[in-house]
Amino acid sequence: MVDVVGERRISFIIHGWGEGIWKQWILDLRDALLEKEDLAVVLVDWSDGAESLNYLKAVQNMRVVGREVAKFVQLLHEYTELPYDKFHLIGHSLGAHAAGFAGEMQPGLGRISALDAAGPSFEGTDRDCRLDETDANYVDAIHTDSSKLSEGGVGISQRVGHSDFYPNGGYAQPGCRWWMVGCSHARSHLYFIESVRLPQCRYTAIPCKSEEDFVAGRCRSCGENGCKLMGYYTDEMNNNGSFFLSTRGHSPYCTKMKFYWRRFYMLRQRRSAAMSEENRSMKHSNMVPLT
16 A cells, blocks of 8 residues: 555546446546656445435435545554645535545545535535535635536535535536436536646636636636636645636637637527526515405
């Protein structure tokens, strides 16, 4: 084990509900990491616990996975003397929260990357019940499917890290149609993989306090603290907070600024139309019939 790891950093990849390590995105991310850097990669297979049709049961199994990952990290640290800050946990959906539980059990992990962390059973809960920024020295999160559950969204919308990225507002990713189940949810790991393989494809994100400010056009510059890159090569030291950006609907997903602002305008129009429809529905629901 010592010979395999040496002084190299270790990246863990943790899949989500209904998945296993045979999923193509996991193999692609593994290969991308090994091609770019001299590190060790651990694939966490908890498919027996993740394949349950009962989502709530999978949530409970995920907590066990987090503890087991933490124990394995401690074992690697004991045998290799590799510092805890050399460990990077990458989790998708429920796997992101499993990484959080691992970080809670073993403080001082270097980094956790949350790829559209699961929303159901976690949205609005206390930080002890989900991933949060205290679970590693640096936690970055990519939100791609954070619509309401009633609208088909399965990702968490609230901030869970030091840096939270909301491509295209954090939901309804371009190129994903209503019949393409899980498309927006999966874009999080596609963006992340592309950020590893194509470092020249820069996912430049603009700091913004909220989606409302973003769609209102109040965040059109990098500001005093500067913009930030989304993905594998994000800067862990600079400003943290919420960041917004636009992407293409096909690979390469990164955009140039000209396309960015065209996509931004489309997002603003779509969001305004959705809010108008919601207000009309609320108005009708509050009407009292005459008798």
